Amino acid sequence: MIKNKNYLKKGKSVKIKLLFVLLITVVNMQANQHPYILTHDGLIDARAQDKILEIGNETKTKLNVNLYIDIKENNGINPKEDRAVRQKQMKVKEQEIVKNLQKPYAVLTISIDQLYTNILISDDLKDIIDRDDILDNYVIPLLASKDKNSLFAKTSAAVLNGYAQMGDSIASSQNIKLDSSIGSEGKTAGTIWKVFMYTIVVIGLLSYVVIIMREKKYKKGMNNGK
Numbered sequence: 001m002i003k004n005k006n007y008l009k010k011g012k013s014v015k016i017k018l019l020f021v022l023l024i025t026v027v028n029m030q031a032n033q034h035p036y037i038l039t040h041d042g043l044i045d046a047r048a049q050d051k052i053l054e055i056g057n058e059t060k061t062k063l064n065v066n067l068y069i070d071i072k073e074n075n076g077i078n079p080k081e082d083r084a085v086r087q088k089q090m091k092v093k094e095q096e097i098v099k100n101l102q103k104p105y106a107v108l109t110i111s112i113d114q115l116y117t118n119i120l121i122s123d124d125l126k127d128i129i130d131r132d133d134i135l136d137n138y139v140i141p142l143l144a145s146k147d148k149n150s151l152f153a154k155t156s157a158a159v160l161n162g163y164a165q166m167g168d169s170i171a172s173s174q175n176i177k178l179d180s181s182i183g184s185e186g187k188t189a190g191t192i193w194k195v196f197m198y199t200i201v202v203i204g205l206l207s208y209v210v211i212i213m214r215e216k217k218y219k220k221g222m223n224n225g226k
Contacts, residue, residue, distance in 0.1 A: 040159075043071050043151065043156070068107040110155070118131070128169060
């Protein structure tokens with residue numbers, strides 16, 4: 001009986017791990033083929049990636065601007081280093097990100113462990129994209145929200161919201177409306193997409209419940225068979 005219990009617990013753990021490994025693998029495979037996501041360390045949902053592709057394509061075609069995303073869970077910079085040292089190292093990292101990008105460009109970059117966000121903008125867009133407004137109102141509030149949703153869901157929502165707002169800002173400067181826009185309301189639209197992204201968490205929980213229910217049914221069947 002004890003052996004069966006241990007077997008069930010081990011089986012449950014393996015199934016849950018496989019579920020999340022599969023999810024991250026699929027996400028990473030898509031990111032490797034994505035023209036506007038430079039890096040994302042498995043932190044952007046596949047549906048958000050699809051929307052980013054749609055916005056990126058339309059921005060490039062209609063506005064002749066290249067919008068990118070570079071998301072890292074850890075960029076290798078020690079958060080305990082002196083601030084001046086960290087800033088210098090960060091500048092080197094940023095120069096590495098943009099060195100081969102075609103201008104005009106804007107890159108939403110985030111490093112989770114370093115609590116760092118920025119938008120790298122080529123000179124011809126610096127008067128068009130309001131870096132502080134986008135980060136403070138469309139990106140950081142979603143990343144910093146104190147709730148039970150996963151980092152995966154928060155990052156997906158924040159990145160998509162910020163990316164969409166960059167596109168809308170450039171389009172507005174040219175008196176163009178993007179068909180792929182997630183909403184001119186901006187902050188409200190971000191909330192809607194945040195809820196949409198949280199469905200990822202719900203799906204994960206439902207999968208977990210299904211596994212538990214099946215194992216309970218299996219265990220009950222074993223007990224009745226004795």
